Amino acid sequence: MAQTAEEIASQLRELIRTGAAAPGERLPTMEALAAEHGVSRQTARQALNQLKAEGLVEYKGGRTGTFVRERPGRRMVRSRSMERDGLGYYSGSNVQHWRLVAGTRTEVATAPVPPDIAELLGVGAGEPVVVRKRLNGDPENERFRQLTDSWLHPAVVAELPALTGDSGLGGIYDRIEEWAGQPIAWEEEITAATPSPSEATALLLPPGVPLLRVIRTSTVRIEGKTLIAEVNDIRMSGELFSVKYPLTRRGAAAWPVTPATADFYQG
Amino acid sequence: MAQTAEEIASQLRELIRTGAAAPGERLPTMEALAAEHGVSRQTARQALNQLKAEGLVEYKGGRTGTFVRERPGRRMVRSRSMERDGLGYYSGSNVQHWRLVAGTRTEVATAPVPPDIAELLGVGAGEPVVVRKRLNGDPENERFRQLTDSWLHPAVVAELPALTGDSGLGGIYDRIEEWAGQPIAWEEEITAATPSPSEATALLLPPGVPLLRVIRTSTVRIEGKTLIAEVNDIRMSGELFSVKYPLTRRGAAAWPVTPATADFYQG
DNA sequence: CAGTGGTCTAGACCACAAC
DNA sequence: TTGTGGTCTAGACCACTGA
Numbered sequence: 001m002a003q004t005a006e007e008i009a010s011q012l013r014e015l016i017r018t019g020a021a022a023p024g025e026r027l028p029t030m031e032a033l034a035a036e037h038g039v040s041r042q043t044a045r046q047a048l049n050q051l052k053a054e055g056l057v058e059y060k061g062g063r064t065g066t067f068v069r070e071r072p073g074r075r076m077v078r079s080r081s082m083e084r085d086g087l088g089y090y091s092g093s094n095v096q097h098w099r100l101v102a103g104t105r106t107e108v109a110t111a112p113v114p115p116d117i118a119e120l121l122g123v124g125a126g127e128p129v130v131v132r133k134r135l136n137g138d139p140e141n142e143r144f145r146q147l148t149d150s151w152l153h154p155a156v157v158a159e160l161p162a163l164t165g166d167s168g169l170g171g172i173y174d175r176i177e178e179w180a181g182q183p184i185a186w187e188e189e190i191t192a193a194t195p196s197p198s199e200a201t202a203l204l205l206p207p208g209v210p211l212l213r214v215i216r217t218s219t220v221r222i223e224g225k226t227l228i229a230e231v232n233d234i235r236m237s238g239e240l241f242s243v244k245y246p247l248t249r250r251g252a253a254a255w256p257v258t259p260a261t262a263d264f265y266q267g
Numbered sequence: 268m269a270q271t272a273e274e275i276a277s278q279l280r281e282l283i284r285t286g287a288a289a290p291g292e293r294l295p296t297m298e299a300l301a302a303e304h305g306v307s308r309q310t311a312r313q314a315l316n317q318l319k320a321e322g323l324v325e326y327k328g329g330r331t332g333t334f335v336r337e338r339p340g341r342r343m344v345r346s347r348s349m350e351r352d353g354l355g356y357y358s359g360s361n362v363q364h365w366r367l368v369a370g371t372r373t374e375v376a377t378a379p380v381p382p383d384i385a386e387l388l389g390v391g392a393g394e395p396v397v398v399r400k401r402l403n404g405d406p407e408n409e410r411f412r413q414l415t416d417s418w419l420h421p422a423v424v425a426e427l428p429a430l431t432g433d434s435g436l437g438g439i440y441d442r443i444e445e446w447a448g449q450p451i452a453w454e455e456e457i458t459a460a461t462p463s464p465s466e467a468t469a470l471l472l473p474p475g476v477p478l479l480r481v482i483r484t485s486t487v488r489i490e491g492k493t494l495i496a497e498v499n500d501i502r503m504s505g506e507l508f509s510v511k512y513p514l515t516r517r518g519a520a521a522w523p524v525t526p527a528t529a530d531f532y533q534g
Numbered sequence: 535c536a537g538t539g540g541t542c543t544a545g546a547c548c549a550c551a552a553c
Numbered sequence: 554t555t556g557t558g559g560t561c562t563a564g565a566c567c568a569c570t571g572a
Contacts, residue, residue, distance in 0.1 A: 004541075029557065040543045045558080053320050054461055062551025063557045073382075077456060081515045115340075186514035189344060192459030192479040192505025194321055210477030210505065212459040216514065238459025238477065245512040247453035247483065248348045271560075296538065307562045312539080329570025330538045540567075548559075 003037045008047035016056050016068055023070040027057065030066075055208025055239070069206070075242045076144060080214075082186055101137035101145060108132045108164055117151050120217055120231050130157050130164055135202055145203050146236040155222075156229045173218065176229050180220035184229070188245075189215045192238060203237055210238040270304045275314035283323050283335055290337040294324065297333075322475025322506075336473070342509045343411060347481075349453055368404035368412060375399045375431055384418050387484055387498050397424050397431055402469055412470050413503040422489075423496045440485065443496050447487035451496070455512075456482045459505060470504055477505040 015021040028036065033044035048066055051057045058069045100106070108130065115125040123129065130152045138144035150172070152163055160175050177184055195203065195211045205211070216232040282288040295303065300311035315333055318324045325336045367373070380388065380396040390396065397419045405411035417439070419430060427442050444451055462470065462478045472478075483499040 031557090042544085043542060046541090048558090059558060060551085061558080062549080063553075063555070064551070065557060075458065080512070183516070186516075187511055188514050189509050189511040190457045190479070191342065191509040192477040194475055194477060208461055210459040210461060212457070242456050242458040244454055244456040245347070246515065247455050248513065249450070249453075298538090307564095309563085310561060313560090315539090326539060327570090328539080329568080330536075330572080331570070332538060536570105536572085538568100538570080540569100541565100542567100543565080544563100546560100546562080548561100550557080550559100551555100552557095553555080 003039060005039075005043050005046040005050065008033065008037050008039070008044065009050040012047065012051055013054075013056065016051075021068050023068050025068050026064075027066040027068065053208050055206055058206065072240055075240055077242050077244050079244045080188060098136045099139055101135045104135040106132055106134045113151060116215075117231050117233060120215070120228055121151060121153050122228065123154065129154065143204055143237070144240055146234055146241075147199065147202055148235075149233040151231045151233065153227065153229050155227065172230065176218065176220060180222060180229070182220055185219045187217050187219070188243075189217075190243060191215070195235070199235055203235065205237055205239075211235050212238040212241055212243070214243060270306060272306075272310050272313040272317065275300065275304050275306070275311065276317045279314065279318055280321075280323065283318075288335050290335050292335050293331075294333040294335065320475050322473055325473065339507055342507055344509050344511050346511045347455060365403045366406055368402045371402040373399055373401045380418060383482075384498050384500060387482070387495055388418060388420050389495065390421065396421065410471055410504070411507055413501055413508075414466065414469055415502075416500040418498045418500065420494065420496050422494065439497065443485065443487060447489060447496070449487055452486045454484050454486070455510075456484075457510060458482070462502070466502055470502065472504055472506075478502050479505040479508055479510070481510060 012021070012027070021027065027033075027048070030041050030044045030048065033047070034041045037044065048057060052059065055071070056069055057066055059066055109132075110128045111131050112126045113121065113123060113129040113131075117129075118125040118127065121129065132150045132152075134148050136146050136148060152172075156176060156179075157163060159179055163172050163175060173184060191213045193211045193213055195205055195209075199205070199211060203211075212235070214232075214234040214236075216234065217228045218230040218232070219226055219228050221227070279288070279294070288294065294300075294315070297308050297311045297315065300314070301308045304311065315324060319326065322338070323336060324333055326333055376398055377395045378398050379393045380390060380398075382392040384396075385392040385394065388396065399417045399419075401415050403413050403415060419439075423443060423446075424430060426446055430439050430442060440451055458480045460478045460480055462472055462476075466472070466478060470478075479502070481499075481501040481503075483501070484495045485497040485499070486493055486495050488494070
């Protein structure tokens with residue numbers, strides 16, 4: 001009769017996975033769970049805490065109880081590309097829709113650069129670097145938020161001090177292209193990470209939800225050398241967002257081995 | 268003197284973040300932590316458990332103790348594109364390097380299709396669909412692993428029953444292109460997720476490490492309609508891997524607004 | 535065999551929200 | 554007011570590993 005916390009958690013996890021315990025449904029109280037499985041309340045609580053850490057259940061305050069968390073069935077898929085209109089560049093197809101979350105604004109500061117960004121910029125970790133930070137949101141749904149930090153290479157700031165002003169994010173790419181006399185080449189690197197407490201707060205992340213992080217580099221060639229002029233660090237909920245890219249075809253023209261497909265690889 | 272578990276966890280977290288407690292270093296025992304902060308061992312343990320769930324510390328067995336986890340400083344960055352050689356298509360630039368992890372092989376089965384895959388394939392959730400599953404690894408480092416499930420659209424299986432045999436992953440794209448008489452268009456959608464227990468086991472994921480998931484769709488046009496012939500579901504450690512894509516430029520030719528950059532947007 | 539973490543118990547008090 | 558989860562305590566026994 002008596003079971004371990006992990007066994008109880010597994011049983012509840014299975015109930016949720018199969019849908020026998022539907023999202024939004026209330027689970028038995030800790031007392032009831034403890035009695036049912038012949039354990040103490042602490043043990044029942046540990047099982048529920050495990051599920052909470054996994055993002056499967058949530059507690060509501062007061063006399064309400066424990067509930068199966070309603071998880072978004074579908075993510076907001078963002079097809080990534082760089083577009084522009086008369087005001088400047090925008091990444092994604094619906095950025096015009098986004099606004100700054102109430103109480104925030106684009107903040108320009110000089111801050112110690114974290115190691116991973118420093119490596120991309122080619123500067124020493126912890127050195128002071130100009131960064132513009134913002135917190136964007138979706139006016140139709142407060143939960144869709146993203147944090148954006150734009151780190152500028154010191155050489156760019158030296159050449160274009162106006163970038164430390166409030167020129168707007170779209171504007172900096174025009175300034176950089178004017179200065180470099182060429183179009184920027186962008187790359188995006190995507191990682192999954194555990195949010196820091198401050199990121200979890202800013203993005204309204206429930207426990208157990210990972211971060212989807214997109215790190216965009218803006219590269220130009222200056223005096224014959226490639227320079228990463230800007231690193232754009234975008235963090236969003238891994239549960240609410242996904243990003244999508246077309247997969248480029250490489251090397252195809254060199255190996256047209258299959259007769260039926262060879263025609264397509266001549267160019 | 269007496270503090271809460273969350274306060275103790277925050278203090279330890281800060282020590283780790285600043286490097287005052289270096290990776291690999293041993294932390295005080297639970298008894299010592301409890302005495303130091305004037306709490307019971309259970310409370311000290313709860314603080315450490317929190318850090319363990321975040322992937323910051325790990326316990327080692329027996330008489331050893333609690334240690335600051337050594338986290339990989341750099342990820343394996345995979346520049347995503349589709350390449351081919353004489354044997355077929357490969358995604359990424361170093362796939363030849365990979366092998367099946369010992370004890371696994373490519374497994375072809377007919378399984379109920381999960382809802383998210385079903386939606387992409389345009390079939391009902393839970394319907395039986397042919398899938399090839401494999402677990403790949405890096406011969407030089409056992410921790411670098413990835414799980415790959417390739418779901419085939421029923422129409423493709425009906426036309427190309429040979430695909431249910433052991434034709435190899437590279438081979439199926441050649442077969443599909445021969446059948447469709449055209450090159451495949453690939454897209455990749457990237458998400459961050461919490462691993463299921465079985466995924467955590469297969470990928471050797473420590474607690475607190477999220478999953479990086481790449482869902483590749485292979486699209487062809489058949490009889491004037493687009494058909495997703497295959498969905499390739501790739502899962503890997505979010506701590507060990509990242510994926511990288513070039514960002515395509517769109518709409519630029521339509522809005523050459525900045526005089527200095529206008530020349531670049533004519534074509 | 536001694537010391538580590540792993541786990542469980544029984545009881546206590548608290549804050550909070552619904553009734 | 555009552556029942557919910559949130560948290561802490563003191564004590565017990567276990568499995569494991571390194572000395």
